Amino acid sequence: MSGDEDGSDSGPGGAPDPESGSDPGADGATGQDSGSAAGSGPGGAAGSGPDGVPGPGSNPATDPGTAAGAGTATGTGTGTGLAEEGVAGADVAESRGTSVGELPGRRRLVVAAIGIAFWTWLVARWAYHSTLLDDLFTALGAPDVIRSEQGVRAREPWFPAGPFEAAADAVGGVAASLGLASALLDWLRWVLDLAAFATEVAPAIAAGAYFTVYLTLVSILLGLVIAVPLSVARVYGGRLLSGVALVYTELIRGTPLLAQLFLLYFGLPLASMIGDVGFVGRGAIPREAVFVAIIGFTINSSAYQSEYIRSALESVDPGQLRAARAVGLTRLQGIRHVVLPQGLRYAIPGWTNEFVYLIKYSSLAAFITVPELFRRARDIGSDTFQYTDIYAVVALVYLALVLTTALGMSRLERAVAIPGLGGSGN
């Protein structure tokens, strides 16, 4: 149940790269900018961004940036900051980047620092309550270093809530004395209260985030293993193979994920079969619901991933395979050594989309009893009745997971880039 972290510190994206960093704050800013541009500018301006430019991997999230640029261009902008955002957004669109692209150095460092701090805390939390590490340290004669025996509710926060509470009270006092003009201070007080609340629920959040990360990572990778042959079958298989792949893909994509999970968990005897396996649910091995969730997410994700990869494979010049065949490679060798290395590179931006979706869709595992992030939030909400607060905190955690993933993936894209291949290699 508690965090055991085999492989978890190679979390999605891992530590964000200062070089490929971006600024979620700036993202938010562009969102606001585009709003103001659309509001005050001629209606057409905001929509006139290079919508046609993005290729297979374009991300809608880049559009607000360009829209902001359009806003300034029509003279409704209020400063150079706006123009800068617009330019940054346009750059992202051109490089088919993954929502968070390139931003000026200082902002990049800020995001990188926040991302590293977040993941350091998360991994440290997991390690602190890891049964595996506990066994290890106990064997080494230090039984009290790792506290895996603590239930999630019994875990102590590492950061004190006191200072935030005190600050909130102080701000509240000032706000009360000001009377009507206190809207801003009230808001500040809410934020401070939220921070205090967040420190208190942090241990449970970390425990939930473990399952979110675990489910997502395992499912996306297993899904990839299925998606690659599936997409190859779609593109290069004969009528039978591509037909089977098509039916699989459309069946999975055409039915709700939640229904698929319910079918697997409640409809099929899968859970009890897995539960009967001796080691399931013991020690570091998660219980059966987690396995069912992984099966469901893997199947679902494989269908979506295969669509992204299929369109990437189709964008590889047919002359490439013809040349491979002309050298004497078999069709399969040609696909493996020539088409896939190129197609998978093209697929990275679209694949990142699926990755990011899956992080959020993994919350559906809550409904088949997996204690992941969303379920922890729901439980805390029903304990404390602070629904707004807990969902705000959890939304921020999801945001941090998603942004660091996107950063990690754009770093990966850069790392495997080859001159002349795809949009970002040049």
Add this chain to the structure above:
Amino acid sequence: MSLLRVEDVHKSYGDERVLEDVSFAMDPGDVEVVIGPSGSGKSTLLQCINRLTEVDDGEIHLDGEEIHRMDENELRRRVGMVFQEFNLFAHRTARGNVTLGLTEVLGMGKREARERADDYLSRVGLANQADSYPAELSGGQKQRVGIARALAMDPELILFDEPTSALDPELVGEVLSVMADLAEGGMTMLCVTHEMGFARSAASTLTFLDDGRIVERGPPEDLFERPERDRTRAFLGRLTDVHGGT
């Protein structure tokens, strides 16, 4: 015995006849240049010979063996091909383009393949570009990599499908000189090209293909000086105007 013997080859795409009753033979060391207007079936003829396209009717023998009774990958190992659009593997360096066939088809070890690739790259004058990706090479350099890639497989015959047609005029020379060296060295080559200078100086036989049929075939000087058919004369006249023949 002839190295390549094409007998009564027919090929249609739907209702459109692309090759009709094409027959010819090449001996080892021959350099055959095929010319003809676009759509005359030249490229299809080459693709039939390494079975990137299958013939409808007729036989093609490589070194006495009917190619349709051969394993197609074995056939392609023995017959190299150089493409008009280069078709270099975009994700591999110049060296990687050459080694892929060596390791995967010939089963060579990595180091041996690498040495052989570097050897062939230096033969086409690209020793210094071995680590460059296709996007970093000029058109002429790309095509020379394409030639090295085909050559390194040690083929019995190389097919050239308009190897200079996609090149800027100033880059044509470097490719032609590599091809001329090959011809000099005794390589058997079947070239679809409209470079009349190359045809004149390097070809042992010139074939004029029109509308899927061989109109005229013979030593280049004969076709240039005394074409038997008016169509040959007219076509060569136009070609020489455009591409220069002397």
